Amino acid sequence: MTNNMFFIANWKMFGDIRSVNSTKKVIKFSKNKKYKRAQIIYCPPYTLLEKFSKITKKSKIKIGAQNCHYSQRPGPFTGSISANLIKSIGANYVIIGHSENRSFESDLIINKKIISALKENLKVIFCIGETYKEKKNNITFRVLKRQISTALKNIKKINNIIFAYEPRWAIGTGKLPNLAELNKNINYINNLISETKKKQTYKIIYGGSVNSENVSELLKIKDLKGFLIGSASLKSKNFIDIIKKSIN
Ligand code: 13P
Numbered sequence: 001m002t003n004n005m006f007f008i009a010n011w012k013m014f015g016d017i018r019s020v021n022s023t024k025k026v027i028k029f030s031k032n033k034k035y036k037r038a039q040i041i042y043c044p045p046y047t048l049l050e051k052f053s054k055i056t057k058k059s060k061i062k063i064g065a066q067n068c069h070y071s072q073r074p075g076p077f078t079g080s081i082s083a084n085l086i087k088s089i090g091a092n093y094v095i096i097g098h099s100e101n102r103s104f105e106s107d108l109i110i111n112k113k114i115i116s117a118l119k120e121n122l123k124v125i126f127c128i129g130e131t132y133k134e135k136k137n138n139i140t141f142r143v144l145k146r147q148i149s150t151a152l153k154n155i156k157k158i159n160n161i162i163f164a165y166e167p168r169w170a171i172g173t174g175k176l177p178n179l180a181e182l183n184k185n186i187n188y189i190n191n192l193i194s195e196t197k198k199k200q201t202y203k204i205i206y207g208g209s210v211n212s213e214n215v216s217e218l219l220k221i222k223d224l225k226g227f228l229i230g231s232a233s234l235k236s237k238n239f240i241d242i243i244k245k246s247i248n
Pocket of ligand 1: 210
């Protein structure tokens with residue numbers, strides 16, 4: 001189980017009802033024994049969750065939402081979706097703290113969202129990462145520490161959390177951290193989590209401009225357990241190519 005690699009497709013606000021069918025190729029691919037270590041998770045827009053859940057039912061592909069509200073109870077939150085509603089549609093995962101949402105939510109709200117999701121037995125894909133300005137100001141560690149320690153407040157068990165390191169400046173830009181920098185930051189995250197949550201198992205993945213061209217380079221980072229993939233996950237072929245290059 002620990003040998004599994006995660007390939008998480010974050011469709012953001014892309015895709016429509018017709019594009020669900022394009023995933024049939026990935027569903028077929030996921031049944032190939034050679035790639036059984038690949039845990040594929042699709043995170044489409046909310047409106048496609050049910051359709052995805054149905055179409056992937058007979059495969060090992062899992063479904064996740066891209067966000068949730070922090071309230072554990074139904075309430076007057078127009079336009080919001082709770083972890084409970086996400087779970088009820090057949091999803092197993094939820095992305096929380098994505099950098100494209102971080103300007104609308106604090107670390108404390110993110111903490112509440114994680115608590116709410118874990119209570120519903122959803123697995124959490126928790127995003128962390130520094131902006132370009134923070135990187136240039138050499139405060140990446142400080143930012144990561146704040147994001148992680150606040151988000152994990154009052155959370156004892158972290159085995160259902162996947163930590164997704166996504167430097168904000170690498171998202172959608174085609175830029176990647178160099179290997180030394182990535183190694184350093186992943187090590188820092190690893191040490192920070194294992195110091196506070198001793199002996200627990202957790203996973204760290206990377207996101208930001210991952211594609212089939214650069215994935216082999218990223219695989220040199222030893223502690224990575226997979227990738228959170230945006231634009232390269234929209235076309236089945238590109239997504240499958242990433243998985244094929246990662247697992248041999
Ligand atoms: P891109 O792969 O398009 O850079 O997006 C990364 C991302 O934000 C995944 O959550």
